[in-house]
Amino acid sequence: MKNISVVVVDDHILLAQAISSLVNSFDQFFTKYLCCNGQELLDRVALEKILPDIVLMDVNMPILNGIETTKQLTKLYPSIKVLALSVEDEDETIIKMLKAGAKGYLLKDVQKTILEKGLLELVNSGFYYTKDVSNLLMNSLSGNSNTIQLKDREIEFLKLVCSEMTYKQIAEKMFLSPKTIDGYRDVLFEKLHIKNRIGLVLYAIKHKIVNIS
Amino acid sequence: MKNISVVVVDDHILLAQAISSLVNSFDQFFTKYLCCNGQELLDRVALEKILPDIVLMDVNMPILNGIETTKQLTKLYPSIKVLALSVEDEDETIIKMLKAGAKGYLLKDVQKTILEKGLLELVNSGFYYTKDVSNLLMNSLSGNSNTIQLKDREIEFLKLVCSEMTYKQIAEKMFLSPKTIDGYRDVLFEKLHIKNRIGLVLYAIKHKIVNIS
DNA sequence: TTAAAAAAAGGGAAAAACACCCTGTTTTAA
DNA sequence: TTAAAACAGGGTGTTTTTCCCTTTTTTTAA
Numbered sequence: 493m494k495n496i497s498v499v500v501v502d503d504h505i506l507l508a509q510a511i512s513s514l515v516n517s518f519d520q521f522f523t524k525y526l527c528c529n530g531q532e533l534l535d536r537v538a539l540e541k542i543l544p545d546i547v548l549m550d551v552n553m554p555i556l557n558g559i560e561t562t563k564q565l566t567k568l569y570p571s572i573k574v575l576a577l578s579v580e581d582e583d584e585t586i587i588k589m590l591k592a593g594a595k596g597y598l599l600k601d602v603q604k605t606i607l608e609k610g611l612l613e614l615v616n617s618g619f620y621y622t623k624d625v626s627n628l629l630m631n632s633l634s635g636n637s638n639t640i641q642l643k644d645r646e647i648e649f650l651k652l653v654c655s656e657m658t659y660k661q662i663a664e665k666m667f668l669s670p671k672t673i674d675g676y677r678d679v680l681f682e683k684l685h686i687k688n689r690i691g692l693v694l695y696a697i698k699h700k701i702v703n704i705s
Numbered sequence: 706m707k708n709i710s711v712v713v714v715d716d717h718i719l720l721a722q723a724i725s726s727l728v729n730s731f732d733q734f735f736t737k738y739l740c741c742n743g744q745e746l747l748d749r750v751a752l753e754k755i756l757p758d759i760v761l762m763d764v765n766m767p768i769l770n771g772i773e774t775t776k777q778l779t780k781l782y783p784s785i786k787v788l789a790l791s792v793e794d795e796d797e798t799i800i801k802m803l804k805a806g807a808k809g810y811l812l813k814d815v816q817k818t819i820l821e822k823g824l825l826e827l828v829n830s831g832f833y834y835t836k837d838v839s840n841l842l843m844n845s846l847s848g849n850s851n852t853i854q855l856k857d858r859e860i861e862f863l864k865l866v867c868s869e870m871t872y873k874q875i876a877e878k879m880f881l882s883p884k885t886i887d888g889y890r891d892v893l894f895e896k897l898h899i900k901n902r903i904g905l906v907l908y909a910i911k912h913k914i915v916n917i918s
Numbered sequence: 919t920t921a922a923a924a925a926a927a928g929g930g931a932a933a934a935a936c937a938c939c940c941t942g943t944t945t946t947a948a
Numbered sequence: 949t950t951a952a953a954a955c956a957g958g959g960t961g962t963t964t965t966t967c968c969c970t971t972t973t974t975t976t977a978a
Contacts, residue, residue, distance in 0.1 A: 504792060504813040506820060510723035513730055513817075579717060600717040604726075607719060643954085656904045658934065671957050678937075679954095688964090689935075691869045693906050698917050704910050858925090871964065884927045891967075901934090902965075 496615055497524040497542075501533050501561070502550040502577075511548065511577070518608045520615075521546075529553045530561025537565070543572055546614055551578035551589060559585075559592045566593030573614050577607075583628055584699065590629070596620035642683075647701055649676045653692045654702040709828055710737040710755075714746050714774070715763040715790075724761065724790070731821045733828075734759075742766045743774025750778070756785055759827055764791035764802060772798075772805045779806030786827050790820075796841055797912065803842070809833035855896075860914055862889045866905045867915040 498515050500523055502508040512523040524544050527533040530553055537543065547565065551558035562574050576589045576597040586597050596619055598610055606622070613620035621629065642650070645666075652662045659677070663670040681687065684695050696702045711728050713736055715721040725736040737757050740746040743766055750756065760778065764771035775787050789802045789810040799810050809832055811823055819835070826833035834842065855863070858879075865875045872890070876883040894900065897908050909915045 506727075506790075506811075506813045506815050506817060507720060507723065509817040510720065510727040513726040514719075514723040517726055577719075598719070600719045602719050604719060604722040645955090654903070654907065656900045656907075660934080669957055671959090672955080674936085675956075677935090681936090687869045687936090689903065690867070690906055693903060694867065694869075694917060697910055704907060873964085882927050884929090885925075887928090887966085888926070890965090894966090900966090 493519060494522045496521050496546065496611070497544045498522065498546045498548055498611070499524050499527065499533065499544040500548045501527040501530065501553070501558075502548075503528050503553045504550075507550075514604055514607065515548070515611075518611065521608075521611055530556030530558065530564075533561060534564060534568075537569065537572075543569055545573065546611060547572055547574045548577050549574050549594070551576055551580050551585060559588050562589060562592040562594050573618065575610060575614055575620065582699075586625060586628060590625075597625050598622065642701075646676060646680060649673070650680070650692060650696045651702050653677075653689060654696050654704075706732060707735045709734050709759065709824070710757045711735065711759045711761055711824070712737050712740065712746065712757040713761045714740040714743065714766070714771075715761075716741050716766045717763075727817055727820065728761070728824075731824065734821075734824055743769030743771065743777075746774060747777060747781075750782065750785075756782055758786065759824060760785055760787045761790050762787050762807070764789055764793050764798060772801050775802060775805040775807050786831065788823060788827055788833065795912075799838060799841060803838075810838050811835065855914075859889060859893060862886070863893070863905060863909045864915050866890075866902060867909050867917075 498512075498521050500508045500512050500515065502511065505526070505528060508526045508528070512526055515521050515523050525536070527536060530549075532555075533547070534556070549558045549562060553561075558576060558578070562576070565572060566574060574594045576586075576594040577600060578585070578589075578597070579600045580586075581599055589597055595614055596610055598607060599622075602622070610620040610622075649662065649666065652665060657665070659673050660670050663673040666673070677689070677692070680692060684691070686692060686695060697704060711734050713721045713725050713728065715724065718739070718741060721739045721741070725739055728734050728736050738749070740749060743762075745768075746760070747769070762771045762775060766774075771789060771791070775789070778785060779787060787807045789799075789807045790813060791798070791802075791810070792813045793799075794812055802810055808827055809823055811820060812835075815835070823833040861879065862875065865878060870878070872886045873883050876886040879886070890902070890905070893905060897904070899905060899908060910917060
């Protein structure tokens with residue numbers, strides 16, 4: 493009966509164990525093992541002869557986050573089905589996760605029956621999208637993808653903006669002229685419909701470009 | 706055997722159910738019911754003849770958060786033991802929660818055995834503190850409590866600082882002269898050892914005075 | 919009830935941020 | 949291979965922020 497193996501990846505051990513306990517309460521599923529972060533999962537899977545059927549993956553994790561982990565995992569082992577499980581309901585994050593190869597995305601505030609249903613669907617159909625996620629996907633794919641693309645250098649700049657440094661000091665740190673920094677700032681103001689540096693800080697934090705720990 | 710009742714309060718239903726499943730796997734404990742937020746808990750408890758023994762309370766919740774809920778709950782029903790369960794490891798939050806009347810504080814990244822131990826201790830001793838929390842309490846009580854106290858108006862100001870408004874606009878919104886706002890800012894710079902407005906924004910976000918949703 | 923403390927308001931000036939103009943060079947893509 | 953886009957930088961002026969001060973008003977406590 494219990495023939496479908498699940499691996500739970502979550503940096504909060506108690507939560508991982510709790511979810512594992514829940515999974516074990518489902519008829520057809522059992523938890524193979526738990527991992528505290530993405531790196532641990534990749535290391536562990538690499539050593540295995542028999543791969544897990546499903547990985548229940550948290551998105552926000554230290555060391556190697558859910559998105560990166562999913563990217564690498566699905567590339568190396570396309571047969572493993574990743575179901576993202578997160579508190580994060582930002583469109584951008586969901587899209588990123590699905591692009592990375594996740595076969596479904598569940599918010600942590602769904603009912604456990606939904607989780608069971610999701611796992612079953614994943615086995616039967618190979619994917620599972622809730623209505624919300626489907627709608628999101630539709631909008632995203634129908635040209636409406638106004639995902640603002642930031643360049644590497646802009647992201648680097650944004651990180652420094654979220655500090656008490658002046659633009660002059662940021663320029664020094666990036667080995668650029670203060671004038672160039674002026675340019676970066678103005679471009680971002682335009683791109684993000686923002687008026688001042690406070691706006692940049694709020695944007696960077698909201699979109700997790702920097703992490704205030 | 707299963708004679709100690711536990712109520713789980715967490716806004717993420719799946720997590721509440723998962724933790725509940727875990728609790729039910731412990732010998733002496735059973736989950737009485739789940740709540741999605743503090744208000745729901747208070748309403749429910751008010752209707753009951755037999756109170757739960759233990760409440761496993763998340764700290765960050767919508768509608769009525771863990772701290773406020775604990776305050777009210779322990780005031781009305783001192784016999785109920787609240788065990789805080791959170792991802793939050795900020796000293797300030799922990800102190801607040803314990804001051805509110807929680808009998809223990811567990812991080813969500815502990816082992817499930819610790820949870821079981823905590824629950825047992827709670828029943829036997831009436832409280833359960835991990836080593837970390839004990840140390841924190843010590844430092845906090847031994848005069849070393851340099852918890853920076855912000856005034857209501859300062860908090861109101863800080864919230865507005867975390868927006869794209871200029872100080873002049875903030876002054877208007879608070880019905881004060883821009884010069885008074887200058888004063889507020891300078892006082893906070895001094896208090897928080899900060900150099901500029903960006904510092905204020907970072908502080909406010911880090912200490913959850915504003916919530917970037 | 920009076921002295922002290924805190925809150926509110928203000929003047930002035932330097933520094934930083936912002937806005938808008940511009941010129942080249944280097945990459946990228948049609 | 950050529951046009952467009954991205955990148956780096958310059959000049960100038962305005963606004964906002966920051967940091968000195970001082971003064972008035974309100975609150976608090978002795």
